[in-house]
Amino acid sequence: MDIIEKAVTVLMHDGLVIYPTETLYGLGADAFSDEAIIRVYEAKKRPLGMPISIAVSDFDMLAAVAHVKPEMEGFLHEFLPGPITVVIPARNTVPEILTGGTGMIGIRMPAHEMARRLIERFDAPITATSANLHGAKDPQTPDQCTVPHEFLIDGGHLPGTPSTVVDLVAKTILRPGADVEKVGQFLRKLL
Numbered sequence: 219m220d221i222i223e224k225a226v227t228v229l230m231h232d233g234l235v236i237y238p239t240e241t242l243y244g245l246g247a248d249a250f251s252d253e254a255i256i257r258v259y260e261a262k263k264r265p266l267g268m269p270i271s272i273a274v275s276d277f278d279m280l281a282a283v284a285h286v287k288p289e290m291e292g293f294l295h296e297f298l299p300g301p302i303t304v305v306i307p308a309r310n311t312v313p314e315i316l317t318g319g320t321g322m323i324g325i326r327m328p329a330h331e332m333a334r335r336l337i338e339r340f341d342a343p344i345t346a347t348s349a350n351l352h353g354a355k356d357p358q359t360p361d362q363c364t365v366p367h368e369f370l371i372d373g374g375h376l377p378g379t380p381s382t383v384v385d386l387v388a389k390t391i392l393r394p395g396a397d398v399e400k401v402g403q404f405l406r407k408l409l
């Protein structure tokens with residue numbers, strides 16, 4: 219059994235997997251399992267009610283969890299896959315706990331091959347929150363991943379700059395991070 223298959227087996231049993239992305243280490247769990255999602259909140263000591271983003275492997279999976287309006291497509295195809303989290307209206311398939319009751323969901327489509335293979339093989343979205351305690355330093359190396367977990371995919375030393383979070387409805391940057399200059403330029407063209 220290869221490393222991705224082992225990680226998928228953990229996810230299928232509501233377990234927590236730490237995985238590398240092009241930005242930092244993420245904490246992955248089945249985004250459709252209430253039990254797995256609660257475990258993510260508990261592992262991070264993150265307050266309930268704070269939204270948690272999810273990661274998808276492709277545009278079909280993104281469309282299955284979010285309402286993509288035609289005016290959003292240019293941005294999505296320009297920046298995904300990549301170090302960007304887009305916040306867009308969630309479909310009813312997304313557990314409300316992930317949206318924090320906002321009706322919006324943060325979505326990542328990682329450009330990191332291991333992360334994409336994991337999500338593809340699991341064939342469903344996984345959580346995309348950093349693998350650290352809430353408010354702690356973003357994890358760039360496996361030893362900085364301080365949350366409880368069942369499995370870790372070692373991707374070595376990662377850049378450590380978090381994704382830029384963009385609200386595509388309001389066309390605003392919620393959190394600057396990777397590629398923020400390019401994102402800002404693109405958004406200014408849309409306004």
